[in-house]
Amino acid sequence: MTNAQPIRSIVIVGGGTAGWMAATYLARRLAHLRLDITVVESSAIGTVGVGEATVPAIRDFFAAVELGEPDVLRETEGTIKFGIRFDGWKAPGERFFHPFGLYGVPARGVPFHQYWLKMRAAGETAPLSDYCLATQLAERGLFLPPSDRPANDLGVFNFAVHFDASKFAALLRRLATANGVRHVDARIARVDLSAENGAVAAVVLDDGRRIAGDLFVDCSGFRSLLLGDALGVPYIDWRQWLPCDRAIAIPCRACDGAPPPLTTATAREAGWQWHIPLRHRIGNGYVYCSDFTSDDAAEGVLTASLEGEALAAPNRLRFTAGHRARFWEKNVVALGLASGFLEPLESTSITLIQSGLERFVALFPDRACDARLAATYNRQSVLEFERIRDFLLLHYRANGRVGEPFWDHMRSVPPTEGLRIKLDAWRAGGEFVRNEWDTFQDPSWLSMYAGFEDWPARHSVLADQFDEAELREILARMREAVAGTLRHAEPHAAFLARVVGGRISSPRA
Structure with missing residues (x-):
């Protein structure tokens, strides 16, 4: 059956991991539709950038966008991950994998x-x-x-990979723009809604430019500029089950030696601490519940546990576990933090972006954005979160x-x-x-x-x-x-040196 009103343009609001994953994936998977895809992001607005551990599904994403795993490891200071070690969760001093x-x-x-x-x-x-x-x-x-x-x-x-999230987003940006995606670096001043049906008609930039689209992908982070702010889709709060509501992230210098091929989650007084070994640094963060500790105390715990010199000031984050009541509303689909948040205990942030993209492409609409497609997408998304x-x-x-x-x-x-x-x-x-x-x-x-x-x-x-x-x-x-x-395996460090070349950790200061 012929589509009478095909989608011709997609506007992705927000860059970072979610925005550039969306741009790269849509440009590749829907190349035959000759879509006009635009990413609007502001370099003046920082991204969360702590989603640096993945699950094996990421390898399917690499294949879908025609990225070689050695290229990803090389360009993102990446390492291998065979799973997650849980230290101190059963009892202090005990661990399992x-x-x-x-x-x-x-x-x-x-x-x-x-x-x-x-x-x-x-x-x-x-x-x-x-x-x-x-x-x-x-x-x-x-x-x-x-x-x-x-x-x-x-x-x-x-296996999965660990990578530097900012370097991964930059790699995807280069790939997306090489495949025809347009990149606009600007702040969004307002969102215009259609007087006819209440859908998003355009985003207006702070310099007055107006970028219209048939379909919008909201990757604007916790603010949820389109789905939450403009369309008013409410947020479902899950703090009754997952009360951790704060995180502090601090990267540190990698110590000499081979990075282990695993992520570590260590139980702390009021939550848990992540440890993600990259080739050039270690990603560290403390996810905690503010009802049981203060921000300053949490920062002190994290700082005291760093194995090397801190490479940046502490980045304090606030969040609420849960999700938007609907992930697809009218002509807007939200991905990443704009759609919901689950603490990164099992490294699911990126896989939720990926699965959302896969579902969306499978249900890709015409300009009418049939509500039945959105209902199917929303049901599947809610189930996955639950x-x-x-x-x-x-x-x-x-x-x-x-x-x-x-x-x-x-x-x-x-x-x-x-x-x-x-x-x-x-x-x-x-x-x-x-x-x-x-x-x-x-x-x-x-x-x-x-x-x-x-x-x-x-x-x-x-x-x-x-x-x-x-x-x-x-x-x-x-x-x-x-x-x-x-006996047929090789040291993780030897594999990295062979595949990406060069040293596997930064020299000590």
Whole structure:
């Protein structure tokens, strides 16, 4: 069927990671439509710029915009990430790892973890992490490219990247403009709405220029200039579940030595601290709840924990966990902070931008912007946010930091209905509940349950298809297979030096 009113122009309000991801992706995926795409951003307005850790889906984005991973690593001071290490969440001094990979090998239609649970009850002491290649690579500081055709599930793993967010945005800007995207560096003075239907007609710049468009993408950050301010879409507040509302970010000089191929999230008095190792510096930040500590006290905690010289003044941020009631309203779609915010505990900020773009392209409208397409987009977006919220809440509710006011409070937060259903199925019989738009799959939930030692009441009776002697031998062979694969890996530092060239960290001052 012929589209009678095709979209001819898209205006993206705001640059940064969200704006330039949108520009690059839309220019590539919709190149056949010959769209006029314009990014309006002001170099005088800073961006948050702390979304520097990703999940493996970012590799799909690279492929979609025809960016080579070595180029991204080279241009953004990037490093490899096999997952996230959680320090002190179960208890001070204890740690566990959330990997980008599978655990063990299923047999006779029974998931591996059911066999492992059976053998744990029988006295087997090898931890679950011994059966995950991604965890072992991360802990040993090694790199191995995932195989396209692994022999079995022991070889199934993936990786993401850490990068300098400002350098990543600059890389995307160069790519987008090379593909015909127009870049306007100016402040927006006002937003004009259509008298006919209330949609956004144009943005007017502070120098008087008027930039009209058929479709607008709001990447204006927390202000949500189009979706929130101009169209009045309300914000859904989730502080009852995720009360952290502040963050302080301070980059520091990288110490000598190889950057580890992992992100670290360390529990602190009133929240948690991120540690993101790049080649030229370390990204550090403290996400906290202002009900349990002051801004100055939080800054003191973060400053005292830096491993090298601070490279910038502290950047203090305020936010509210939640999302806009609608992500697509009339002819405006919001991405990134303009659409909502979930603390970066599982590095989901960039993947939410990416998935939003993928959904939007799949539902790409004509100029009428059929409300049914927007309703579909909004339903999917809300579900995705809710699924991630529940996974983040699990981290907090399962903590074992008894006697600390913030952590005691978080254990008392009632679970959402979605989280309760998942917890009930797990605790009763080690089963996973899978939902539409789940960002985190079974292995991720398993890593959390195991890390917090939240064990089910029993293992599945299907795991009794093998006796304990058989399983002991099978599990030993799996551990040997993982150890054997590690012998083919190379040090993370050697991989970076080979792929990007040059040194992997800045010299000491």
